[in-house]
Amino acid sequence: MTNIEQLEPKEVFSHFAALSSIPRGSQNEKQVSDYIVKFAKERGLEARQDKMYNVLVKKPGTPGYENAPALILHGHMDMVCEKDPGVEHDFTKDGIKLVVDGDYIRADRTSLGADNGIGCSFILALLDSKDIAHPPLEAVMTVMEEMGKVGASEFDVSQLEGTRMVDFNWVTDEQILAGCAGDISCTIDVNAEWVSTPPNTQALTLAISGLLGGHCEFDIHLERANGIVVLARMLNSLAKKHDVRVARFAGGAQNNVIPAHGELVLVVQMADRAAVVKEIIELNTTLAKEFSVADPDLRVTVTEAALPSRVYSKSATHRVGRIVALLPNGVISMSRSIDGLVESSSNLGTVRDTDAGLTFTCTITAGVSSRKHDIFERMRHLAEMAGGGTEFKQFGLDAPEFPPTPNSRSVPAAVAAFEAVHGRVPEVLVSSCSLELGFFVNRIPRLDTVGIGTELQHLHSTKERVSHRSVARSWKVVRDFVGRLKD
Structure with a gap:
């Protein structure tokens, strides 16, 4: 080698x-x-x-x-x-x-x-x-x-x-970068409203694997599966018919990474266990078909877990699922001035357990500051409407965009260098990344x-x-x- x-x-x-x-x-x-x-x-x-x-x-x-x-x-x-x-x-x-x-x-x-x-x-x-x-x-x-x-x-x-x-x-040798977007991140803290684990229950771990993941800016337009969103989607589906409770929810590597893995521990009634497992398998089949092109190896497995001493309340369990379902995620808008350019997007990057419950972290990327701040405020409104002590905070910095330099001399010099090496003129790009x-x-x-x-x-x-x-x-x-x- x-x-x-x-x-x-x-x-x-x-x-x-x-x-x-x-x-x-x-x-x-x-x-x-x-x-x-x-x-x-x-x-x-x-x-x-x-x-x-x-x-x-x-x-x-x-x-x-x-x-x-x-x-x-x-x-x-x-x-x-x-x-x-x-x-x-x-x-x-x-x-x-x-x-x-x-x-x-x-x-x-x-x-x-x-x-x-x-x-x-x-x-x-x-x-x-x-x-x-x-x-x-x-x-x-x-x-x-x-x-x-x-x-x-x-x-x-x-x-x-x-x-x-x-x-x-930059991520390619086929382009010269002349401008890019900015970004802002936030956290949403959800209170578990902890209660004692009900009797006659069983804990199950839903684990998602096989996802491609990727960069939340360069890959967001590929519409790959978000591991956190998929698990929350299963939670919402199960909660319609059964008394399921969240005991633990963790996933994602970092706020600017599309989550490729995650685990959701649910506590279910013993009497519902077989039906719940059957529905999870059916949902897995549905999702595998849905993402057969964007994420062909998507897989959710279910295994028994140790029964915890406490779980989320029923209302908090529903709150977690609904927040994820309503959070802006993926491509939000396309540029009307540059063909094919993502103007704004959002990525639900991580979920982490806390003593009080859990924390979601999202990153919003946009080439137009007002669009970025509008999505940020929509998330704030959602957190406020969720109730139950849900808290919304800015995480990190409000990173400004880099607009193209008027009358740039650096860009033409880079183009000339590219042409001298490759024998052709490169694409000069303004990117949706931050x-x-x-x-x-x-x-x-x-x-x-x-x-x-x-x-x-x-x-x-x-x-x-x-x-x-x-x-x-x-x-x-x-x-x-x-x-x-x-x-």
């Missing part, structure tokens, strides 16, 4: 291998941040690390480019941590096991972290280079991008001199911004993979692009 460090370009993949060996889940970035600071200082470069572990590295321009305007390079250090059921992997301690599989690199039954490990590897390769012509570089690598873009929001942009910026957090760029564009006057990416697939899932041939192509574009920025 090919070793990743044998792949071309070696100057990029050596850094990706090093980054992959360091645990770097969101909120666990100190070790990788320290590594990058050490890397920079060993090369005599100026490096700064803030209290959140964001890193800024500055490198002078090469001969002939010393007085060119500085170029800001951007990527994020953290990754989404997902693993297949039964896999023993501690993301706080263990590095990622990389596998070269044909034209792709993947991980061994965990998420890969090519988002945004490849982007940071491009940055490190530029900082490490001795043969690439480039203007002064200001490399910004942020933390907690995958948990609300907190690092970018807290980064002190007054340290930067550049008024042009290239971001490497990146950190709005936090920079809104705080640095006249910041001229562009995005260059690589072919990444199945982000935020254990099927995540990156094309190493795409990395090689994109690296050529990056090298050509920075060489064009002499004035």
Whole structure:
């Protein structure tokens, strides 16, 4: 099997291998941040690390480019941590096991972290280079991008001199990114109204598996099954005919990931057990047919569970199911100005047990701020109408969109670099995804911004993979692009 460090370009993949060996889940970035600071200082470069572990590295321009305007390079250090059921992997301690599989690199039954490990590897390769012509570089690598873009929001942009910026957090080498959406997240806390478990009852665990999951922005238009929504749909169906009670509900990896797994523990009357199991099997058949194209391996299994001492009240059980049924989820609106572009969407990303009951977390993404805030307020109204002490809160930050830069010079330079490498003109895209760029564009006057990416697939899932041939192509574009920025 090919070793990743044998792949071309070696100057990029050596850094990706090093980054992959360091645990770097969101909120666990100190070790990788320290590594990058050490890397920079060993090369005599100026490096700064803030209290959140964001890193800024500055490198002078090469001969002939010393007085060119500085170029800001951007990527994020953290990754989404997902693993297949039964896999023993501690993301706080263990590095990622990389596998070269044909034209792709993947991980061994965990998420890969090519988002945004490849982007940071491009940055490190530029900082490490001795043969690439480039203007002064200001490399910004942020933390907690995958948990609300907190690092970018807290980064002190007054340290930067550049008024042009290239971001490497894009998912294809076929496009040049010229703009993107913003996002906002919220939590909805539901009170369990705990009661003692009724007599003559049985606990059942409904577990969903086989889902593709994916990124809540790049994959939302594919209409894949949301594991939390599917389980709540089963709950609502069963609650119409039977006295079922929620005992536990947990699922999803992160707010910006389409949930690929989840478990719902229900307590049912012994007398209803056979009918409940039969209905679950029938519902599974119905849902498998419904999602046969979007999620062909969907499966809900039912097994016996230990009987808990307490369960949700009947009204709280119904409240949980109804909230999920009514929450906006999936594509909400399409752009009327850009054909085929998702304008706004929402993702019910996680459900977690709490002492009081449970918490849902949702992320809303939109290219128009007013649309984003309207969906946010609809969720607030729903929580208020649900009653029973249901609480609604904003989670994380209100991330602004990145609108296209008027009269951009960076975008044409990236297009020219692409054409020089590929022999054709790329698509210039304004995307429905939300990146950190709005936090920079809104705080640095006249910041001229562009995005260059690589072919990444199945982000935020254990099927995540990156094309190493795409990395090689994109690296050529990056090298050509920075060489064009002499004035």
